[in-house]
Amino acid sequence: MTAYARLTARATRIATIREAQSMLDWDASAMMPLGGGDARGDQIAVLAGLAHGLSIAPDVADDLAAAEAAPPADAWDAENLRLLRHAHTRATALPSDLVEATARACSDTERTWRQARADADFALVAPKLENLIALMREQATGLAPALNLTPYDAMMDGYQRGVTAADVNPVFADYVSFLTDALPRAEELQAKRGTPLPLQGPFAEDVQEALCRRLSAQAGLEPEHSRLDRSTHPFCGGTPTDVRITTRYRTDDFGQALMGVLHETGHALYERGLPTAYARQPVGEAAGMAAHESQSLIIEMQASRSDAFLSWLGPQLQTLFGGDPATYAQGNLARTMRRIHRGFIRVDADEMTYPAHVILRFRLEQALISGDLKVPDLRAAWNDGLHALLGIRPANDREGVLQDIHWYCGLYGYFPSYSLGAMAAAQLMAAARRAVPEIDMALAQGNFAPLVGWLRTNVHAKGSRYGFNDLLLHATGKKLDPSDFQAHLTQRYLT
């Protein structure tokens, strides 16, 4: 057995433990009774500790050195070896007890957050959050020198390798200028066009769920490799052969579940399309969270909210839910499903204001990790920050600092991925339309196949062969270029 073969066997074992962990995470959000929480926290922490222990075992360093002395000829394997080295650098920078303590604090804080969010009471979770952030800062400062990055960039690197705050800052600054000009103009145009006719509910949950399943399958997600369940915070979890997506239903608005499921379906299709020859190897994984978000948003925002798809969707909805056909006419449905609104909740935000929510979090989490911002000041910083960006101020913590799970389950440096993903989605959609002219005609028949086929070849099947920018370069001919996203918004909301 070669050193490289030993490394990949070990990676497979670690990935398999992580799969178990991923199923337990899914279960905790979608299935677990409340009373199972303490034990679940222990289970996940122990598995995290075991996976970490395997990755830092002394012979890994020897095997890495030996493999690097005679790297594999195959480009995929060569990249896999580089990613194994990178993972080893990250893993050895942190002691196992810190990793396990952080995993435990994440489970614990997340559970308290659920209660705090229900009660709209930030104070309830603040002490646990403070403790968790202290652990995250310890991780960040431990990782930074090993990766030759700033502490915050070291956190970002865990979600989107190769992209730093310095890369993101100008992109976001540019977006703030765009938004300052575009948002009032879009609102004015929207007002001039009048309020859409309201869709007539209530919309039965079981009918919504059946529709979600049908559209998800239509987009290409195979029921024999996936589940759709319910959870407070919709997400895509599980493993590449057993993807678990979740949503939540409101009987007064089917749009949230419908578009939410299409969003998670985009994530799920990426997992399903990863190269099976490199399953459970770093190079066979998704290329990072910004890449992942580009796949959810290209299905949700680019495809499913397009004029073409909505023109097909309207009559389906009218058949299912009844009510006035005029409300489901393409123009009215588009005005309903693509409404610009300065709101408090990120996950409910339209695509134009969404980056503002991300920019707020990006600023705040950098300050939390640097120590410039303390938990007792977080709520005020949030409320002031949102006001500066969108001119609105949350009435309570549920609409403010408690709305997202991320900071309460240890995800710091993750938020920028959402907007980088939105920008990449627009760039990929433009390239896909150039390459496959029949995409929109197919969407107008409820058919995602031409788009998803292009994504399979140009994104999914590439795994982590390339980083975020090189993936875009290969697929679209250029690195991340925010102008495609601004062009998309201009075309959709300002013309």
Added chain:
Amino acid sequence: MTAYARLTARATRIATIREAQSMLDWDASAMMPLGGGDARGDQIAVLAGLAHGLSIAPDVADDLAAAEAAPPADAWDAENLRLLRHAHTRATALPSDLVEATARACSDTERTWRQARADADFALVAPKLENLIALMREQATGLAPALNLTPYDAMMDGYQRGVTAADVNPVFADYVSFLTDALPRAEELQAKRGTPLPLQGPFAEDVQEALCRRLSAQAGLEPEHSRLDRSTHPFCGGTPTDVRITTRYRTDDFGQALMGVLHETGHALYERGLPTAYARQPVGEAAGMAAHESQSLIIEMQASRSDAFLSWLGPQLQTLFGGDPATYAQGNLARTMRRIHRGFIRVDADEMTYPAHVILRFRLEQALISGDLKVPDLRAAWNDGLHALLGIRPANDREGVLQDIHWYCGLYGYFPSYSLGAMAAAQLMAAARRAVPEIDMALAQGNFAPLVGWLRTNVHAKGSRYGFNDLLLHATGKKLDPSDFQAHLTQRYLT
């Protein structure tokens, strides 16, 4: 840290991995899409290997020797230490790769069994079963010398420590004589009393499910620490703070789901009532599978099919399902729910013929493990054996050798527990009635509390402080005495 403290810390870690494994097992049966099967098999095998690796680590032997040199003064801890030694003996008798290969073969064979059972085609799974049995024989012959037991007893020891085939043989031989005499007499009496009026279905699944939840909660299972789902083969899984029970529903017969859920609730109550001070330690676990089955059967067979409980249940059922009130009258309901029938399916069997199903499997699995019986001859041996015991012959493999999951997921030596449990349940019920005279009056009001309270104190809270026979001795004043079961059957079916 003392040697004993190191041992208990390690036991906690191992038990926590096993909890994760248990949740993945539950998920595989109740939730997982078919396409997730291969990956799940790997996940479970890797966790099994990690737990096994921890239990055989070289320092465990040193710690055991050191702890045994100065054993804990506390009786619970002293017993825990003995159980840790026993577990270590079992674990070190087997190489890790055999344990992991067996776990993998179990997942694989079980999945093929699901297909084979659906198709009633034993040949489909026979090659995998042959391979699995070869691995099980390797385990049995590896364990036998270490435990100073025969190979089959070494397997039994894994489910009900301290009980051997030599203990069980006379008990089962005695039961065969009892049955030879009692079954025809019970059938004659039943025929004389006439066929019960048929309960009028269909019985909507959602109404059945709501009733099952209600009765399960009424028996004492807390919804915040449990779930009820569906699976092909009903079972009780999960962990003590997060118990997962499953059932299956038939719209033409609510009895199967209703009594099945009460049965699994009995298992679940045992897990919920285990001593939390010894959670994740061997002495804090259930006292074995025969003890476990006594707890499911005391709830299902002894309590829920008693005249007292059925007199309360009838009107509840009539209100839910409608139909002729005479069909739900206590006498008619009892004749329906306690019908003696020579059937093919063990899990559907009445309590008088049930031991015959177990005795058949007990004989066959001993022969499979000894090598006297080969897989190609298993089907014929099954069909002939059932005919010898009950005078009936299965028409197909689904009604015969494919009906139970056990042999296809590596459970050999488990079957005797069912009938030892049935006998123990009768013995415990007799003792409980002597100690708490209001048990039946409470059951007649749908109230399980007096019975379950007695079980909590005398069985659940004892954990593994005693073995099967000593547990009975402390709770009932005598070791296993099959005459209580025969007296129960005589009273219920022959008078």
